Amino acid sequence: MPPAPCRLHLGSPAKDPETGFGANRITFPLSCTDRRSDGGAGQTCQIFAELSFWNELLWFAKLELREVKPGRLNVMPLPTANVPPNKHQEVQRAVVLLHWLLAEHWCVDTVDADCHLLRFYPQLIFEALPLSPSLTAIKLSDHELEVGVAVDLFVALRKCPGLQVLECDDFELTGDATTLQKYVAELIENTTTLKTLRLTGIPKLLDGEAVVEALRGNSTISHLTVDAPSKGDNRTAFYESLAKSAALTELAVVGNSQETFSDVEALFEGLAENRTLRKLGLQQYRFNLVDATCFSNAVAANTALQEVAFSCCYWEAPAVSYPKAGVRQMLLEGAIVRWRRWWRVEPFVHAIANSASLRRLAFETNHFADEEMLRLLRAVKERASFRELFFEQVSRQSAGEFCDLLRETDTVDKVKVQSCWSDPACFVESFQRCKDFPSICQHDFHDLNSVHLRTICAALSSHDSVTVLYLNGDPTEDVVDAQSATCLGNYLASTVALKEIHMSLNTSEEAVSVIVWGLSKNRTLEKLGIKNWRADAADIRAICEWIERSTTLHQLVWRCERSSTAAVLLSELSQRLEHNYTLTAIRVREFVENEKYWQVVKNFLRRNSSLVERAAHFVLGSELKRSATGFRSCVLPPASSDKNAGTWICGRRGSAAKVRRERGASEEGFLAVVRRRQERARLPQEIRRCSPTRRPQFRRFGVRAQMAACFRRRRQSTERQRVDEERIPRGISVECSLH
Template sequence: MALEKTHFSGSRLNYRTPCTSREGHLCNIFGDIHLWNEFFWPAGFQLKELSPGRLSLVKVRDVYDPLVKRVWKDASTLLHHLLTHHRCVSSVDLDIDLMEDHHELICDALCKSPNLRKLKLRLRRYPTSEAHSFAATLSHLNQLRDLELSRVDFDRLSLEALSNFLANTRSLTTLIMNDLNIESEDAVVVVQGLKRNATITTLSVNRSLVSPESSQCGMTFSDYIRWNKTLRTLSVTSRSLKSFTDLRPIIGALSYNNTLFELNLIGLLLDIQNKQLITDMLIQNRTLRSFRMVDSLGAGCPFHRHSNVKPEVRAVGNESCLLSLWLVALTENKTLKELHLNLSRIIKPADYSSLFKALARNTSLQKVTLQTMRKDDMTQICRALQDTGVPERFFVIKPHELDTVAELPGCNELISTSVACCSPLESGPLHSAVYLPPTCSHVKLLRLRMAAEALNSNLSSFIAQYIANTTTLRELDLIFDHNWPWPLHTLNQETECPQRTLVKALSNNKTIRRLSIEGHYFDETETQMLVGMVHSSRTLCQLSLFPCSHISATELLQKLSQNISSNYTLLDINVYRCWENCSDLFAVEEVARRNSSLVTRAADFVMGTRYKYCAVAAELLQCSPGLVAKVQELALIDENEAALRVKKSLKSFSELDDFMRLAGVVKCSVTCHRLDDGKKQLVNLNRDCWLHIRQYIKLGDIQD
């Protein structure tokens, strides 16, 4: 295939390059990922390094431009070469757009891939005949470990092929089918394959596989759970508010299963009888280590707002009688370590003390998350936590849209708050918000939403003072609402000054990790100030910028893309998509992709992998908060301990022999041949001299 020049840089890609990856060494393709992505990105995909030394083709956005079809042929051809010739490619996302018209090419590549470990499919409206042949390729994926079917339309013949694959695979460990909507009589085919499977440890399904106990599918799934000895994590999800889910097939089987460690029930509508079954199960179960139950009605989706909800479903709103059952379950269960619940509809403010006392008596629980708390309950929650003396074991999560400013001084457990002001006449809460947080060092997330015209010099000065001086704030959302039409061209100095004050404050802040600004209008000077802050920041990891006008967004994107490559801290950038400036947008997103790859490698080094390319990344990002956060995630430790681990890992190659060995210069230690003139050599330097020289030498300076 004769590929044209890349879409943005005009370079030519030598896509036929063979795979050169080997133990401890990256494939040569890693040096040209940005060129490969110039072909994949216009089609909505991006090559990413999600694990060190391994490439994944990831779906990053939907494509609505029909003209983009001209790039799908190039993208599918490149993907075919990657899958068939590069063992460093281990994960692929596929959707109907990429597969359409290139079905045979992609299926052939999947069958020939030497190292495909993960496959995610989004194939809604896929032609039946092509779905049959694609399902047939599953039997050739002998090394596949993770399979996710999202919005896939399979008929019975395709489901039978899937069932046969599940029954015979010797590699698959994770199966996700949350969006696989099939009828009960067809679902039983999939469950029969699961019953014969001996490798899956993590399974996620939707409610279509959990039918009433009297149906064949329900009974088959119940038998699968009852006798299975390999499954460790089970998740059941639903997005329907129209009917209840009957969990009897699962709950009844769990009394016989002694190998399942984690159970997640997400988005399910459960009647009181099913919830009683759950509490009874928790009292008796001795194997579960983690339990999560968050239903649709309690996850920010109040049922009274949905007209299509049946009356009997609305009737479950008052379930206070269940609280006593939960208290008994929490007291008697001695094996759970993690618990995630939404109890907002069954608990009253006066009951929080009893709840936390029951949790305190449970010595096995290490982490408890209570979701969707009511604003009026926060004071009682914080007081109950303090009275029981176990707040460090619990993480109370609530939507940060709740205005809890008044509760902040008395609730150290509140780490986030939100304030909204719809008009200049209602700015009182905003003033209260910017007065209070400086005295509340425990606040980590602040969300301010205001009418644009409410931002005057006085208010912006207080907000700016807080932003510039805070040493604890990690996340900041600034949202400006406008009453359209808004005369942007009539901006005077008074409306410009407040926003400029905010930008200056952001430039002085050294703690914010995530920043989101929406609905703003910055003039050219303010835009340049904001861009300069982003380019030079060594603490900002996540950035979202959505100006109120297309013109402002275009100017911002153009300036942001310039010199953005000098930033090695940003890991996630979301900006207004100006498609006429797609080359600028691509440049910005590629920098985030590059930085994320470096964090992945660096964290792997900190965790113990001693490859040179990982050490190079760790040395480059040693001050990156993103690296510390990644180590926290991998090691399950706090921020301070993670920072110490990073520092300790860098010291591991500070000495001469360690440095040269990791750089690949020597195998064991540095030795030098004796010189006739008797001059000093490298090994003759004392430790202090070497460490002084070491300040000017980086691992990345030494070529392989």
């Protein structure tokens, strides 16, 4: 990476510079026409017309611009970009123009900075951030920084006028990290706009009192994710301040699982009186029975907390004794007497049964025995207000028993499991006992051989209910023989339930051809992952033809080690994606010799991703014309419905229903609405007041005739401003604004 550019370069970028790929150039300077942040008219910035060229230029800085909201751009990192080491001039030009873009354009919403920008161009970035008129979110991660650079960063962040989201993860600081505490505290104390703050993986940041006191006095931050202080003296005050906060609605705290005593009971005790916190997440904690008892009592007394999640947490047996005799030892003995043999599960049963607000409880894994799980499921069933018990994964041995317990307690609709690590024997046995897995979305298989693969495919074909599948073969042997490939191909061709499959299998070229035949018949896959395939050019072309036709696949991951395989794949996709509006993400290793294909493919992916975002916002009620045109242009890939479900505004079913309603509407009705709104906007004020839509009683006085005459007089002057009917969405009946 070259040294940072001097100020002279920063102030004088070349006019209409080349992008670095062929003879392509961007228009520079290019003024921003999006003034929504300034209260102006909602126009789309003209930079969108040249977005592909801008992304070619920014590729040298390992960055790209993506539309994540209608008319709004995010600066996002490209960590896998394989930039040649001799492109110093292109890298410098890209960073200088990024500075100008941040400082001059209202359409940039978020910056997700790559680590090398702060390391090699710190002052340039620090100057650009405070100048940005519309920047609302900054996300920084995996940085190796000197403490002085980190201090300058937080000083610059204090000057960002509209900053609402700040995320800083995994800073490897060189120097005395305690000097950073003062500047972080000043940012938290002085902000009036910050809503979401994440500070994790920054050593010793919360060990001092300054940051803790700043968090205690802040009244704007509602979503907070932080590391717990490593010093015990400061932890109690830290937990008490968080529990008593009147602003926080979502809180996640990352502890240290190596510590036996975390003092987290101070947080639980304060939660009993909290009336604002809705979600609580705890990661990497080692809980003892006293902690579990405090948690149970706090949740039972709290009337606002709706969701609690435990991730990477450990639960100590009650035999653990405290090094300090006294109150804590008495609390431990009292908890043992209270919970008795059910010490592992009864605190959660008590919390569910007595909480007036708790709706969801999440665990990383099922660490309960069958009898304990039965008690927990009964509590879930009996509590009508409790909606979901979630496990990230269950073990392979307990899957069948787990499904039996769900049926026995009739809690299938209240229990969800993300994944199950299975072996073929347990998987088939569970299928025979349960017929399906209504609550388990994903099944993972490891160290498979040919016999295992045939057994799994036979079970899947008999009971087609699995939606996500990971097939990982034994790396020491060829997994897929001709018979196994036929079984897998037949399953892929016939399944109507499978949405996602990842295959890491050692295959011959003959076996790949059979599997590809099955893929080409599939109509349901949304995500496809491939690894260790020995595919020839014909099979790769067949997969690309299927991708071109698919109206469901929106993500492809192909881990190929040979540049020739990647070259055939990218060359085919660059010619076939022009009329595919579904595929939005591809992960393939970037080789320098394939970069000309990569740029074409990336432009198609960005286009599709933009269309999905715009279509999703339209389905959710956006009246922006750009949202409507996005809906019109794409076939509404599954990612759009997934986006809706993530907003909690409407679920996948509601989104699909609205899409069907909008598709069924007539184009003429939509065109009439747009014309009427446009023409009314151009009428003289006295005629607008007498519009038939507002004053029906004036119809008999010839208002329609007056309006028609007005239209005829102004037809010529307004012709240039009419809506481009070729871009108006088809099948839309709702009213959309003209911008």
